[in-house]
Amino acid sequence: MVNLLNDIENYWSNRAEGYSEVNRGELSTIQKDKWLNEIERRLEGIPKESINILDIGCGPGFFSIILARAGYKVTAVDYTEAMIEKAKENAGELSSKITFIRMDAQNLLFDDEIFDVVVSRNLTWNLEKPDIAYKEWVRVLKKQGILLNFDANWYHHLFDDEKKREYENDRKMVASSNLEDHYTCTDIEAMEEIARKVPLSKIMRPAWDISVLSQLGVTEVNADCDVWKNLWSEEEKFNYASTPMFLVQAIK
Known part of the structure; x- marks a missing residue:
């Protein structure tokens, strides 16, 4: 499994610049406001100055930056050093207010139990041991702390014929609409090789997430399978029509 972790790190190291460009695009558009509003409405009633947030798998820093701008105390972690460096670069003057x-x-x-909130986006599916990850995330949450995990059934089409047809139809729709294909901007072969090895590519979620978190003793857990409708750009909706993003929310 160590080799797989290295493979994952190498892949994202190579993707750091391209992924950072995507994040910078989000930070320059209304997308940043949509995401911040979605997170903040789930934190209503908690004084902002008292909230200590952990951004797990921060990548080039999108969540960390929008949350720090909004006045939250943010700690950001990522396994890939290149992503941390891009996050600091993208944060600019804010980087001194974020612990990377x-x-x-x-x-x-x-x-x-030291964080009030744990946030993550597009990470869980890419982990070797997602159940262990969830255990860790719940462990570091304070009592009544909130976990917000945004993810999707990325690469499930490698294991499901119907999903494969839907995925291929997405590619055709993107091409016919003259939009940028987000998959062709990646090293598809390398990513698919990793996706075949990590466990969650084979599993339809978020039922799995709810089950695992329930076993970890959280007081409340639910999933919002329509969250993508409010958060994704039109281009994202075309690119990922067959893999709609969901939100898993848990309260410790």
Whole structure:
């Protein structure tokens, strides 16, 4: 499994510049406001100045930046050093207000119950041990802390014929609409090789997430399978029509 973790790190190191460009695009458009509003409406009633947020798998820093701009105390972790460097670069002057640390999402080097909120986006599916990751995320949450995990059934089409047809139809629709194909902007072969090895590519979610978190003793867990409708750009909706993003929310 160590080799797989290295493969994942190498892949995202190579993607750092391209992924950072995507994040910068989001930060320059209304997308940043949509995402911040979605997160903040789930934190209503908690004084902002008292909220300590952990952004897991921060990538080039999108969540960390919008949350720090809004006045939250943010700690951001990612296993890929190149992503941390891009996040600092994108944060600019804000980087001094965000604590960036290279760390494995499946082995958090924090004490128990120190964060009020844990946020993550498009990470869980790409982990070797997502159940262990969830255990760690719940561990570092304070009592009544909130976990917000945005993800999708990325690459499930590699294991499901119907999903494969839907995925191929997405590619045709993107081409006919003269939009940028987000998949061709990646090293598809390398990503698919990793996706075949990680466990969640084979599993339809978020039922799995709800089951795992329930077993970890959270007081409340639910999924919003329509969250993508409010958050994705039109281009994203075309690109990922067959893999709609969901939100798993849990309260410790």
